[in-house]
Amino acid sequence: MSGETTSATKNPAGDNPDSFDLVVIGSGPGGYVAAIRAAQLGMSVACVERDKTLGGTCLNVGCIPSKALLESSERFVEARDHLAAHGVKASGVELDLPTMLGRKEKIVAQLTGGIAGLFKKNKITRIAGHGSIPEKGVVAVKGADGSKRRLKAAKILIATGSTPASLPGVELDGERIGTSTEALSYERVPEHLIVIGAGVIGLELGSVWARLGAKVTILEFMPKLLPTMDEEVSRLALRLFKRQGLSFTFGARVQQAKAEGDTVTVTYQSAGGEETTIEGDRVLVAVGRRPCTTGLGLANLGLDTDRRGCVIVDEHYQSSVPGIWAIGDVIPGPMLAHKASEEGLAAVENMAGLPGHVCYDAIPNVIYTNPEIASVGKTEAELKSDGIPYRKGTFPFMANGRAKALGQTDGMVKILAHAETDRILGFHCIGPRAGDLVAEAAIAVEFSASAEDLARSVHAHPTLAEVVKEAALAVDGRVIHI
Numbered sequence: 432m433s434g435e436t437t438s439a440t441k442n443p444a445g446d447n448p449d450s451f452d453l454v455v456i457g458s459g460p461g462g463y464v465a466a467i468r469a470a471q472l473g474m475s476v477a478c479v480e481r482d483k484t485l486g487g488t489c490l491n492v493g494c495i496p497s498k499a500l501l502e503s504s505e506r507f508v509e510a511r512d513h514l515a516a517h518g519v520k521a522s523g524v525e526l527d528l529p530t531m532l533g534r535k536e537k538i539v540a541q542l543t544g545g546i547a548g549l550f551k552k553n554k555i556t557r558i559a560g561h562g563s564i565p566e567k568g569v570v571a572v573k574g575a576d577g578s579k580r581r582l583k584a585a586k587i588l589i590a591t592g593s594t595p596a597s598l599p600g601v602e603l604d605g606e607r608i609g610t611s612t613e614a615l616s617y618e619r620v621p622e623h624l625i626v627i628g629a630g631v632i633g634l635e636l637g638s639v640w641a642r643l644g645a646k647v648t649i650l651e652f653m654p655k656l657l658p659t660m661d662e663e664v665s666r667l668a669l670r671l672f673k674r675q676g677l678s679f680t681f682g683a684r685v686q687q688a689k690a691e692g693d694t695v696t697v698t699y700q701s702a703g704g705e706e707t708t709i710e711g712d713r714v715l716v717a718v719g720r721r722p723c724t725t726g727l728g729l730a731n732l733g734l735d736t737d738r739r740g741c742v743i744v745d746e747h748y749q750s751s752v753p754g755i756w757a758i759g760d761v762i763p764g765p766m767l768a769h770k771a772s773e774e775g776l777a778a779v780e781n782m783a784g785l786p787g788h789v790c791y792d793a794i795p796n797v798i799y800t801n802p803e804i805a806s807v808g809k810t811e812a813e814l815k816s817d818g819i820p821y822r823k824g825t826f827p828f829m830a831n832g833r834a835k836a837l838g839q840t841d842g843m844v845k846i847l848a849h850a851e852t853d854r855i856l857g858f859h860c861i862g863p864r865a866g867d868l869v870a871e872a873a874i875a876v877e878f879s880a881s882a883e884d885l886a887r888s889v890h891a892h893p894t895l896a897e898v899v900k901e902a903a904l905a906v907d908g909r910v911i912h913i
Contacts, residue, residue: 447583451477453779454570454584456562456727459487461759461771462590463546469779470553477582478555479562479572484543485550487592489768492612495542497635499535500615501799504642507531516838526643532616558582563728564589567754586754586782589727589742590775593720593760598627600687601716607690608714611636621645623711625697627685629656631798633717634672638800641676648709650683650699652718657798661810661845661859663825668804668861671841675801683707688714722761737763747787748778756782770794793877797866802842805869808857808876811847820850824882824905828862830913831901832893839863844902846872846882853881853906864895871899882906 452474455466463485466478484491511524550557560572560580570582595610603609614624614636620643626633629651641647656672656679657665669679682702689696698708722740729736735743735751742750742757749756756778759771773789780787798804814821827843828834842862848855858872875885885903890896904910 449581450583451475451556451585453477453586453588453782454479454562454582455588455590456564456570457487457590457592457759458482458485458546458557459590459592459759459771460489460768461592461775462487462588463549464772465588465590465758465775465779466555467549467553468776469782470555472779472783472785474779474783476553476555477558477570477584478550479558479560479570479582481559481561481575483559484540485546485557486539486543488594490542490546491539492615494768496535496539496615497611497632497639498799499538500531500639501635501801503531503534504639505801508642513838526620528618528620528643535615561726563726564732564755565728567732567752584754586756588775588778589724589750589755589757589761590759590771591723591727591761592771593766594723595716596719596721597716598685598718601627601685601714602688603716604690607693607695607712608688608716610716614640614713614715617713621711621713623648624713624715625650625688625695625709625711626715626717627688627697628717628719629653629679629681630717630719633715634798634800636715636717637677638672638675646678646711647676648678648680648711650685650697651679651681652684654682654702656681657804659810660796660804660806661857662812663843663845664804664806664859664861667842668800671802671861672800688716690714720760720766724761739763747781748774749781764791765794765796767794767796790877793873795866795869795873797869799866802839802862803865804861805865806857806859807869807873808855809847810857810859814847814856819856821847821856822850822853822882822906823847824902824907824910826898826901826905826910826913828895828898831895831898833895833897834863836893837863837895844868844898846885846899846902846906848882848906853883855880855882855885858899860899862895862898868896868899871896 453469453476455462455478458478458480466476469476514521560574563571565571572580611632623646624640626637626649629649637647656669684700687698695714696710732752741763742761744762758774758778760766777787777789795807825845829840834840845859847857855875882903890900
């Protein structure tokens with residue numbers, strides 16, 4: 432594929448160094464992947480990034496550093512509490528937080544540096560500064576030093592990602608009251624971490640600090656955990672998280688968070704209407720994210736957005752203004768790094784006249800707690816609401832030989848298939864390496880596979896993937912090992 436070219440001129444303004452076939456604003460998983468693919472297709476490409484390093488939120492203060500800490504904190508608990516069961520005696524296990532944080536930073540540096548190398552390899556021009564679109568075909572760049580530059584662009588791709596959302600009455604100070612960015616780098620383990628929001632970010636980072644010794648209280652406005660996920664999975668997840676020491680309060684409407692010295696006071700209204708106050712030493716605000724479109728100049732262009740500020744695009748990712756495309760967290764849909772990457776590929780392929788496409792039914796969603804939670808496709812609640820007849824099969828990790836060998840037997844796999852066609856409609860998993868197991872299901876959904884297709888596929892023994900096979904067998908009442 433790297434040898435593909437298009438009929439586009441290499442540079443729309445001859446040898447002008449400030450003219451490009453495509454200017455991408457943002458170098459996150461959507462932007463940098465789109466830039467590389469466009470370069471492969473023969474376009475002259477510039478990528479505008481205001482941060483010092485490439486990779487966007489995901490690589491710098493999101494997916495990658497959080498997974499590094501999740502893995503390290505799991506290793507700490509494993510060494511402290513679980514190695515003895517394997518016949519490994521470990522005494523005096525201690526937390527070295529500076530080393531743990533340093534490892535995280537090293538991984539981030541390696542990966543962000545890797546993107547810089549890919550840009551150089553693909554002859555992508557990296558431009559530092561804040562990009563905006565003052566008019567069609569032009570990207571204005573303001574550098575950190577106040578310098579200004581105007582780029583001519585035959586096509587512009589907005590890939591500016593998202594930023595943490597805030598709450599009225601909760602003033603972020605970047606120290607005691609902060610977002611996921613600060614929670615990735617606490618210099619010491621909090622005594623009592625109060626997490627506002629029980630979504631992916633709140634659960635993952637709450638889990639990290641709980642494993643490292645913090646008391647963690649999670650306040651969630653919704654009446655139950657993970658309401659958009661499979662109900663059986665969310666109920667089991669809540670039970671397992673409580674067993675790990677996480678404390679939950681649902682139906683909590685946070686009204687205020689104030690820091691005084693080393694103490695933070697959070698006031699919330701409970702589901703019953705009572706006003707309650709709790710104290711801690713750190714607050715993590717994890718109430719979702721909002722599209723990062725401030726300062727782009729979209730209103731002046733007359734570009735259509737929704738009430739959240741997301742850019743409205745067509746099936747080719749082109750906005751209401753010809754020549755301007757948008758992908759990732761700045762368009763409607765789940766805010767997922769892999770979704771942004773696929774949209775970036777599809778968008779530039781569409782620009783080049785190729786059939787770029789993303790199957791949204793086959794986009795997996797993963798929460799990297801322990802155990803992990805992963806899903807793709809429809810939930811039972813959605814199928815019932817849509818009146819779609821279905822059958823389901825489930826299988827527990829407790830009955831899997833590999834899970835027993837790992838000592839990780841909590842959880843299950845659930846497969847939902849159409850009652851008449853047997854086509855797989857949904858896959859839901861909570862258990863060890865669920866984030867890896869969901870890939871098989873995503874491919875099955877992408878290829879319109881049936882539950883029988885999975886059930887008759889040979890899975891290596893002993894592997895965790897056999898749980899997927901058994902759940903597929905269970906759809907037809909043919910489960911073997913329970």
